[in-house]
Amino acid sequence: xxxxxxVIGNGMAGMKVVEELLAQAPDMYDITVFGDEPYGNxxxxxxxxxxxxxxxxxxxxxxDIAWYxxxxxxxxxxxxxxxxxxxxxxxxxxxxxKTPYDRLLLATGSKPFILPVPGHELKxxxxxxxxxDVENMLETSKAFKKAVVIGGGLLGLEAxxxxxxxxxxxxxxxxxDTLMERQLDFTxxxxxxxxxEEKGLNFITEGSTEAILGEDRVTGxxxxxxxxxxxxxxxMAIGIKPNIELAQKVGIYCERGVVVDDTMLTxxxxxxxxxxCAQHRGIAYGLVAPLFDxxxxxxNHLVHKAYLAYRGSVTSTKLKVTGVDLFSAGNFSGxxxxxxxxxxxxxxxxxxxxxxxxxxxxxAVLYGDTGDGAWxxxxxxxxxxxxxxxxxxxxxxxxxxxxxHGGSNVMALPNDAEICGCNGVCKGDIVDAISxxxxxxxxxxxxxxxxxxxxxxxxxxxxxxxxxxxxxxxxAAPAEKPMCGCTHYxxxxxxxxxxxQNLKTIPAVMKYLDWENxxxxxxxxxxxxxxxxxxxxxxxxxxxxxxxxxxRVHGNIQRDGTYSIIPRMWGGVTTAKELRAIxxxxxxxxxxxxxxxxxxxxxxxxxxxxxxxxIWADLGKAGFVSGHAYGKALxxxxxxxxxxxxxxxxxxxxxxxxxxxxLTWASWTPHKFKFAVSGCPRxxxxxxxxxxxxxxxDSGYELHIGGNGGVKVRVTDLLCKxxxxxxxxxxxGAFMQLYREEAWYLERTAPWxxxxxxxxxxxxxxxxxxxxxxxxxxxxxxxxxxxIDPWKERAEGESHKQEFTPLMETA
Amino acid sequence: xxxxxxxxxxxxxxxxxARIVRRGSANIAVFRTSDDTIYALExxxxxxxxxxxEGIVHGCRVTCPLHNWVFDMQTGEALGADEGKVPxxxxxxxxxQIFLSLxxxxxxxxxxxxxx
Numbered sequence: 050x051x052x053x054x055x056v057i058g059n060g061m062a063g064m065k066v067v068e069e070l071l072a073q074a075p076d077m078y079d080i081t082v083f084g085d086e087p088y089g090n091x092x093x094x095x096x097x098x099x100x101x102x103x104x105x106x107x108x109x110x111x112x113d114i115a116w117y118x119x120x121x122x123x124x125x126x127x128x129x130x131x132x133x134x135x136x137x138x139x140x141x142x143x144x145x146x147k148t149p150y151d152r153l154l155l156a157t158g159s160k161p162f163i164l165p166v167p168g169h170e171l172k173x174x175x176x177x178x179x180x181x182d183v184e185n186m187l188e189t190s191k192a193f194k195k196a197v198v199i200g201g202g203l204l205g206l207e208a209x210x211x212x213x214x215x216x217x218x219x220x221x222x223x224x225x226d227t228l229m230e231r232q233l234d235f236t237x238x239x240x241x242x243x244x245x246e247e248k249g250l251n252f253i254t255e256g257s258t259e260a261i262l263g264e265d266r267v268t269g270x271x272x273x274x275x276x277x278x279x280x281x282x283x284x285m286a287i288g289i290k291p292n293i294e295l296a297q298k299v300g301i302y303c304e305r306g307v308v309v310d311d312t313m314l315t316x317x318x319x320x321x322x323x324x325x326c327a328q329h330r331g332i333a334y335g336l337v338a339p340l341f342d343x344x345x346x347x348x349n350h351l352v353h354k355a356y357l358a359y360r361g362s363v364t365s366t367k368l369k370v371t372g373v374d375l376f377s378a379g380n381f382s383g384x385x386x387x388x389x390x391x392x393x394x395x396x397x398x399x400x401x402x403x404x405x406x407x408x409x410x411x412x413a414v415l416y417g418d419t420g421d422g423a424w425x426x427x428x429x430x431x432x433x434x435x436x437x438x439x440x441x442x443x444x445x446x447x448x449x450x451x452x453x454h455g456g457s458n459v460m461a462l463p464n465d466a467e468i469c470g471c472n473g474v475c476k477g478d479i480v481d482a483i484s485x486x487x488x489x490x491x492x493x494x495x496x497x498x499x500x501x502x503x504x505x506x507x508x509x510x511x512x513x514x515x516x517x518x519x520x521x522x523x524x525a526a527p528a529e530k531p532m533c534g535c536t537h538y539x540x541x542x543x544x545x546x547x548x549x550q551n552l553k554t555i556p557a558v559m560k561y562l563d564w565e566n567x568x569x570x571x572x573x574x575x576x577x578x579x580x581x582x583x584x585x586x587x588x589x590x591x592x593x594x595x596x597x598x599x600x601r602v603h604g605n606i607q608r609d610g611t612y613s614i615i616p617r618m619w620g621g622v623t624t625a626k627e628l629r630a631i632x633x634x635x636x637x638x639x640x641x642x643x644x645x646x647x648x649x650x651x652x653x654x655x656x657x658x659x660x661x662x663x664i665w666a667d668l669g670k671a672g673f674v675s676g677h678a679y680g681k682a683l684x685x686x687x688x689x690x691x692x693x694x695x696x697x698x699x700x701x702x703x704x705x706x707x708x709x710x711x712l713t714w715a716s717w718t719p720h721k722f723k724f725a726v727s728g729c730p731r732x733x734x735x736x737x738x739x740x741x742x743x744x745x746x747d748s749g750y751e752l753h754i755g756g757n758g759g760v761k762v763r764v765t766d767l768l769c770k771x772x773x774x775x776x777x778x779x780x781x782g783a784f785m786q787l788y789r790e791e792a793w794y795l796e797r798t799a800p801w802x803x804x805x806x807x808x809x810x811x812x813x814x815x816x817x818x819x820x821x822x823x824x825x826x827x828x829x830x831x832x833x834x835x836x837i838d839p840w841k842e843r844a845e846g847e848s849h850k851q852e853f854t855p856l857m858e859t860a
Numbered sequence: 861x862x863x864x865x866x867x868x869x870x871x872x873x874x875x876x877x878a879r880i881v882r883r884g885s886a887n888i889a890v891f892r893t894s895d896d897t898i899y900a901l902e903x904x905x906x907x908x909x910x911x912x913x914e915g916i917v918h919g920c921r922v923t924c925p926l927h928n929w930v931f932d933m934q935t936g937e938a939l940g941a942d943e944g945k946v947p948x949x950x951x952x953x954x955x956x957q958i959f960l961s962l963x964x965x966x967x968x969x970x971x972x973x974x975x976x
Contacts, residue, residue, distance in 0.1 A: 472927075497941045502928070568876060568894050571916040571923035571930070594876040598914040598925040606925055610911045856879035856890060857867045859962075 059084025062324025063156030069348030100211030168261030193281030205286035376422035379412035471503035576794035599679035620706035621649030630671030648685030691728030700745035702728035755802030889913035906944025
């Protein structure tokens, strides 16, 4: 017999757990859901847009009644559970019916806090919590004119804005001197007040409600200072409290909320709690983002996998008032040992404040320009050391370079503006998909629209769209992002497990870490293959079926299914003999096009796959090896002619480039890796937009790291200056090895450097000579096994013949 | 069903890999999964005609090497947000040898596990 799961509460938290259960173990439980409200599950955070007339109830429905039927879930809507018999393991409802359970999930949410002042029970005094409240407000606005909202926090302001949009004359009474004082500092609060006043709202701050006036229906409120304000409706939006009435009544241990451990289990071993009713490590969250994390953990334990733990969430908020851009996260009010960085431009209505603690972002308030909210939030959740970028931090991510994508307010763009240039996805498509298909995460959007799923340069824009459509509770950047849909584990955990647990094959990794799809997918298999190559040089046997086609056949697949190849030209230097060999194969194999590349080499295009080994054989005779132009590998070492020819050259940049290329070629890396060596600061080899750039100067060599000339143009950071060529080699190898061991698969050096911080890299490469040497030695050790020309192997060997010949030819 | 031809043995195809059967200008991609199931599909992605035989095979799916469309090899249907279909061909494995019918079966292909 199936186990019985009873869920009390039919809101977002409870249903998220149920959805996770259905995805992971659809047949494990008989599920019964009790909900107070007579609806399916709807997106409570979007009640404000419904009130404002921007969305309808149908728009915000997440699971309609049909969904419960389709998934064989028994739903008792409009039905209140009033007792849990924890010994007999049954719940009983107000109609006397009893339902037995094996596991019980409390997801009772929260209740609006109603001020216990005289008159609080009058007709027309409501909270702002559910569809009923919204409908009540909409009804009232048709017949009456005056509204008072008590509470100038997020919810209160959204209610006030909605009532005003419905034609009511609204006054907000707030106890504190600053609006949204839990999210905003004084300056931002004042700017917000000003723009809301311009929208027609009235404010009374430092106003304390003494009584609500009226006989049967509310007529107004009276403040402690004697002031009276007329009102036909009073909305109490001073906060929420976890709804723990039922839990308390049956003796489940509660403080502010139902106390749970890191697995979302209450003090009763058969009863879990998630969402706003739960209190975890002293915190009862009132936002939706933590609830998703909690639901994932809870479901993981309900299906007996039991390896996830909830460790609390960092939250951010965004006011859902159209035309007001406001974002806040974390501790923004500073304090002992905290530093503040502030940008204020009152005329253009922009205010940004970041609070730093020990060079890490601890809080952020953005007003007027919230485009970088998601980025700051990610830096905050990742605990990134920002000391290297703090002087430009407030100007936003665009200032770090993102090919002109940043800085724009994406919501201001028309619906037909193209957001994803790779897949041709417009803003309207994305917004529609988020609303219609109930998408909540970047991965959801990628799966449903393809936006941001190719080069990823529009990721920031897509995240902004998500944040704007969903409101502030959108979970911008989970600190622990799983590698792909096949696993819950992020890259770092997988890499650590490979080394610590001595995992030496892809199946071993998948088994140890409970991979959800046998064979993984096209995203995780290449990553795992790389991680194993990096961890076990000489031991791990490269799995060619886990390689992307280009790396499997050592050429670049083109749009018509033919291939291009680029032989290596060491340091960009070539000879007549090499050029003749290229000319000869071009004629012999009717190669359709020959181009000169940006990496100082020559590319041959339009080659049939079956011809590749023969072409490589001919090129090999002239001394050519693979240029790895197809790989997540060392690509080119670009050089200028240097002191050999150039009147400005200070060192032999060409010769040094060749030495570096001889050291590093054939090395596999998390993503492609490009070197350049310039002979003087004129920097003709463009070394400062390369992964590793050497700029020769009269007294030695400047070493630059983390540059990029592609998707996101990024100028390198100066690592250090060294005196000799030997040092250049040692630092190059050590840097490459650190990148190889630490970066996530498909993470270029530029984002990696930004993620771990320049200082951290300097500490391990420049300041710690012993560590540098160890890295360099590990690099050289790996190269012993890597530096085998794959073209030669395939031109000569029988072992790869299958790859290049059809199974059969038939008429 | 007519037109069955013997195209080679299961072990001629790498595990989680594919080989092609050339048929004039058109190609049929023949895949082998990790449990030695064999599938045959036209070697043309429904999106931009990418050679599916060069894709990464996972489960009974293959990911096109050009733009990452994913197809169910049994039905030929595109998965996820993409919509499209690639013709499938019936295959049978007898004593480790693969037999392919050159008449496209649409979605009726019933793959057989290798028994050799």
